[in-house]
Amino acid sequence: MIELRNLTKTFENFTAVDSLNLKIETGEFFGLLGPNGAGKTTTISMLSTLLLPTSGEIFIDGELLSRNRQDIKRKVSVITQEYSMRQDMDMEEIMEYQGRLYFMPLREIRSRTKELLAFAGLTEHRRKTIRKLSGGMKRKLMVCRALLTSPEILLLDEPTAGMDPISRRQMWNLLRQLNEQGLTILLTTHYIEEAQSLCGRVALMSGGKLNETDTPARLIEKLGAYAVDELRPDGLHSRFFSQREEAISYLSGLPGSCTLRDTTLEDVFVEHVGKRLS
Amino acid sequence: MGIVTILWEKWREFIRDFSRITLAAMVAPLMYLIVFGWGIRNTMNGQPYLYFLIPGVVSLTTMNGSFNAIAQNLNVQRLYEKAFDQVIISPTPLWQFVAGQILAGALRGLYAGGIILFLILPVGTGLKFNAVSILILFLNGAVFSSVGIVVSFLAKNHADVPRFSNYIIMPMAYLCNTFFSTEQIPHGARELIAILPLSQTSRMVRSISVGEPARLYGILVLLAYLTVFTAIGLYFVYKKKNL
Numbered sequence: 001m002i003e004l005r006n007l008t009k010t011f012e013n014f015t016a017v018d019s020l021n022l023k024i025e026t027g028e029f030f031g032l033l034g035p036n037g038a039g040k041t042t043t044i045s046m047l048s049t050l051l052l053p054t055s056g057e058i059f060i061d062g063e064l065l066s067r068n069r070q071d072i073k074r075k076v077s078v079i080t081q082e083y084s085m086r087q088d089m090d091m092e093e094i095m096e097y098q099g100r101l102y103f104m105p106l107r108e109i110r111s112r113t114k115e116l117l118a119f120a121g122l123t124e125h126r127r128k129t130i131r132k133l134s135g136g137m138k139r140k141l142m143v144c145r146a147l148l149t150s151p152e153i154l155l156l157d158e159p160t161a162g163m164d165p166i167s168r169r170q171m172w173n174l175l176r177q178l179n180e181q182g183l184t185i186l187l188t189t190h191y192i193e194e195a196q197s198l199c200g201r202v203a204l205m206s207g208g209k210l211n212e213t214d215t216p217a218r219l220i221e222k223l224g225a226y227a228v229d230e231l232r233p234d235g236l237h238s239r240f241f242s243q244r245e246e247a248i249s250y251l252s253g254l255p256g257s258c259t260l261r262d263t264t265l266e267d268v269f270v271e272h273v274g275k276r277l278s
Numbered sequence: 279m280g281i282v283t284i285l286w287e288k289w290r291e292f293i294r295d296f297s298r299i300t301l302a303a304m305v306a307p308l309m310y311l312i313v314f315g316w317g318i319r320n321t322m323n324g325q326p327y328l329y330f331l332i333p334g335v336v337s338l339t340t341m342n343g344s345f346n347a348i349a350q351n352l353n354v355q356r357l358y359e360k361a362f363d364q365v366i367i368s369p370t371p372l373w374q375f376v377a378g379q380i381l382a383g384a385l386r387g388l389y390a391g392g393i394i395l396f397l398i399l400p401v402g403t404g405l406k407f408n409a410v411s412i413l414i415l416f417l418n419g420a421v422f423s424s425v426g427i428v429v430s431f432l433a434k435n436h437a438d439v440p441r442f443s444n445y446i447i448m449p450m451a452y453l454c455n456t457f458f459s460t461e462q463i464p465h466g467a468r469e470l471i472a473i474l475p476l477s478q479t480s481r482m483v484r485s486i487s488v489g490e491p492a493r494l495y496g497i498l499v500l501l502a503y504l505t506v507f508t509a510i511g512l513y514f515v516y517k518k519k520n521l
Contacts, residue, residue, distance in 0.1 A: 084360035100283040101368035
């Protein structure tokens with residue numbers, strides 16, 4: 001279980017994360033959604049100890065996380081937003097370095113590397129240095145590297161950024177499988193569709209604070225399961241209804257161009273976060 | 279053991295960049311030896327100046343070799359490649375990372391110094407370099423590797439390490455008992471320069487090279503520098519809020 005208690009991070013006069021309280025249960029697939037500057041990456045960075053909190057605490061399975069807690073860090077793998085790899089190493093070296101950093105036996109590193117690179121379709125590129133790889137390949141390699149150590153918790157910061165739609169779908173399937181096998185996943189993403197498709201629970205974050213935390217279905221239900229979009233001269237306006245009949249009745253009274261559709265998590269996001277931002 | 283992992287990483291880097299590392303380690307010291315020692319053909323205390331120069335150049339080569347192997351590389355890994363993030367995230371104890379960097383840097387310095395010693399062999403100077411000289415040069419490399427770690431953590435951008443090198447490392451290379459004796463420097467500055475690690479290394483290596491014993495004091499000074507900079511490096515990796 002991951003627990004954040006009053007987690008706060010300030011940079012000089014700017015508060016990036018403001019008194020965050022959150023519990024993520026073991027085996028959960030949890031999504032952290034928010035616009036740029038919401039504090040998602042800062043939160044992941046604190047969870048991976050790259051940044052130390054200004055105040056507040058992080059507990060993993062009830063143990064206080066710090067940079068010198070090797071036992072806790074062993075359970076966690078992180079896929080950072082940036083390609084955090086030595087550019088002069090090849091894929092196999094990247095994997096071996098990771099395995100060695102996690103004290104894995106060399107034989108296990110080599111067999112798991114072979115397995116994971118084959119799974120990701122990277123075998124033929126295994127001798128290429130990182131600087132020669134495409135963005136998508138680097139991203140896949142980061143996933144392989146994170147999985148090499150068989151973590152219990154996987155932290156993903158925008159894992160599908162820069163991936164083509166096919167690779168993205170492959171990644172989603174992989175993450176779903178891993179979660180079904182019991183891996184706890186915390187994901188930050190800009191792609192609301194990604195969160196809706198994958199996450200059991202999501203938290204909406206803006207200005208360093210959590211606005212709302214629930215399952216995507218309940219968040220949609222709270223807003224209203226049906227949306228009516230109306231195109232006015234000043235732009236698109238949406239209204240939400242919990243009953244389809246209500247939505248139809250409203251729609252029939254509208255003069256201009258309008259549509260009825262199911263509410264999505266993106267609507268919830270725009271309603272909560274967009275309004276706060278504007 | 280995390281130290282072995284870091285040594286492995288540095289070994290891979292060494293193998294990959296072997297020719298570049300070797301050439302970079304050779305060019306400047308060879309120029310010093312050729313221009314100052316052979317080209318100008320001076321004498322010092324009745325001996326060829328080259329005999330005075332060689333221990334100093336070997337010492338400064340270990341300093342440069344070690345500092346450059348760590349500072350620039352770690353700076354790039356931390357600020358640009360973000361590869362250092364994976365070390366922080368991993369369960370490898372961070373003190374082992376620091377120790378591995380220092381050890382690898384010291385070995386790289388020793389390699390650079392060793393190349394110069396090998397190249398001057400045909401000159402037949404009769405200067406002595408024994409196990410104690412190697413230990414002193416290793417310690418010197420360890421000190422400047424630890425300085426390299428600290429500088430790389432203080433650096434805010436790519437230019438900061440070369441800047442530090444220009445303002446601190448390069449003046450040391452010229453002033454610290456390498457090209458001329460610190461005895462020739464005016465009081466005040468002399469004492470300040472004499473206490474610097476490279477001055478101590480040059481003095482001790484030079485003493486051994488002419489058959490005199492090295493002073494324990496010099497080794498203690500190097501150990502003191504190593505302790506202080508290692509402690510600062512450890513403070514950064516464990517306590518720095520934003521790495």
